[in-house]
Amino acid sequence: MSTAHIGKPIRRIDGRAKVTGEAKYAAEYATPDLAHGWVVSSPIARGKITAIDASEALKLPGVIQVFSHENRPKMAWFDSSYRDQIAPPGSPFRPLYDAEVHFNAQPVALVVASSPELARYASTLVRIEYKARTHATELAANLESARTPKEREGIKPPPKARGHADRALAAAPVKVDVEYEVPVEHHNPMETFATTVVRDEDGSFTVYDKTQGVQNVRDYLCNALGFKADEIRVITAFVGGAFGSGLRPQYQVFLAAMAAKELQRSVRVVLTRQQMFSLGHRPTTRQRVALGASADGALRAVIHEATAETSRHEDYSEEVVNWSGLLYRCDDARFEHKVVPLDLPTPCDMRAPGAVWGVFALESAMDELAVALGTDPVELRLRNYAEEDQNDGKPFTSKELRECYRRAAGRFGWARRDPTPRSMRRGSTLIGWGMAGGAWESMQQEAAASARLTVDGRLTVSSATEDIGTGTYTVMTQIAAELLGLPLEDVTFKLGDSALPQAPVEGGSFTVASVGSAIKAACGAVGETLLKLARKVEGAPLGKPTPDEVEFAEGRIRLKADPSRSVAIAEAMRAGGVDVIAQEAAAGPKQDKYSRHAHSAIFAEVEVDEDFGTVRVTRVVTAIAGGRIINPRTARSQVMGGIVWGIGSALHEASVLDHRFGRFMTHNLADYHVPVQADVEEIEVIFVDERDELVNPLGAKGLGEIGVVGVAAAVANAVHHATGRRVRSLPITLDKLL
Structure with a gap:
């Protein structure tokens, strides 16, 4: 493959839109008659709501409704309806579902009013009484309840033990056996979570959400709130940072969509910076790493054990210990990962x-072993x-x-x-x-993309992926332009729309591999069509080459062996009597060996x-x-x-x-x-x-x-x-x- 665009340090295509303010984020979409929701958060970590009095808030002119578990609209019953594409095993959190409080700062009510200021003030007038129960939030104090987590789809369990690690450790002449502690971390992107749900004139809804997966959010709202697939569309053109926090639908999108559907009007919900700490986080983890080595430094034993927190309602787990079995050669190794359910x-x-x-933990222990x-x-x-x-x-x-x-x-x-x-x-x-x-x-994940080439040489490629600040707009444009030999300015990449071809959530460093491979397949299909049309050009300058014998460059199809023999893309399309070539293709992993x-x-x-x-x-x-x-x-x-x-x-x-x-x-x-x-x-x-x-x-x-x-x-x-x-x-x- 030539490298007219791939491998080149191209400036971000979305850069100008971001620095000029043209780029719109989830809380910036204007629409007439927009109502604003303000989330009321629980002050206790575990317990039950015993009474809610919203009467004083509802007396204020401009306050439209106060939603709670007592008056919420109908929502799905089964756990499976709340499971998004990457949910861990267990029972996903259901906002405003019942009186139970599962963690501190849990959303317990939504005040909807004509302005955000009014909604915020009215939230202070909502009186909620609780019966608190004893809670547990400290990992170190609850290690006795540690257990093996249920297997989480997409996450490899700890590797199987190999050899006799404990025996090898005891016999090793040099050893390190130490524990490491790491805290909870929160993502803290610049853009807080926000959703603007716009009720369109035909009664359908457009959801502008901060997310790393528009189709994940769409499916979640359909399953949990009963939206029909053709009456809801999720759009995320720009994301002000997410770093994994937007992989799952967060509760503000549920609340905004619930209110919009029930009130049949447009609603916006924006979380505060403080409420961003009521979402997921990197879990606090305790680890033991034991390394045994011979006098010449050859590893004789590797033991890596980890205990991390999860919530009481879901079994979240990560690949913490697996890296110790991957990075270094050792025939005697043992790994263990457990979780402790907490009220978080x-x-x-x-x-x-x-x-x-x-x-x-592993690389610190290796340094200790080196010493x-x-x-x-x-x-x-x-x-x-x-x-x-x-x-x-x-x-x-x-x-x-x-x-x-x-x-x-x-x-x-x-x-x-x-x-x-x-x-x-x-x-x-x-x-x-x-x-x-x-x-x-x-x-690499399963993904699809479409490619649409017009006779004027303009190419549009599309996939329902995201750009969370990583440069997706730019690199996908480079890939498509490279494959069909077009200038970058003649290629447009569309993303962030649930109506586009299927794509996985953007995360895990797999977007270029997944969506980029789908774009390669879609552009390859366009290229094959172009080659067939080029054979019809009068004089047949290309002859009848196979796809492997031609390349696309500078808006032309040319023979690799003799670049002077070429056909302009526009000429090929006119010869075939077509104004548009449109193809959609999918790609997935094929390297299991x-x-x-x-x-x-x-x-x-x-x-x-x-x-x-x-x-x-x-x-x-x-x-x-x-x-x-x-x-x-x-x-x-x-x-x-x-x-x-x-x-x-x-x-x-x-x-x-x-x-x-x-x-x-x-x-x-x-x-x-x-x-x-x-x-x-x-x-x-x-x-x-x-x-x-x-x-x-x-x-x-x-x-x-x-x-x-x-x-x-x-x-x-x-x-x-x-x-x-x-x-x-x-x-x-x-x-x-x-």
């Missing part, structure tokens, strides 16, 4: 779910390099992790590192250098103030083996964003619960700390060339997650190198170093 909202996928916490052995951390990893995926007994489609180590270490200057803790200084400041490796599964993963190596430098215990990450170099890079510019942004997230996990982010109330107290951006510009210094991203003809038709592995995996461990290892103090609970705050 169900956790949800957050950028690189499972891997962020699991790889932090115990007196071995360089890079050399230890190379000594135990995995040539195949021992979890599944499958070869990798490709793996360039060795080259990642080499390139990143060289660029970072790792060879100059003095391994002795506290040995490197810059003036009075301690300097630490740490590193880690990472991996993320390169998944292989293990598909992107890999990374991360090297971090920190400065630690010895007097105050403050930590600054001054430099990060990462090398990524992510298959074919469609757009280096957007790819670099993806990875840099992941690194910033990793710095946040290492040093800043933690959602603090007051267990007396079962409420997250750090429920705003003043108290919940995220890295800001002053916290982020030099970041260098290296893409290692990786040709992969097996992973998917495009050879792309996905980059949304791999950038964050391993970063927290690299920073924590650097802190140990700087201070000699090993911090095994995140985030690393100054009190843990003083």
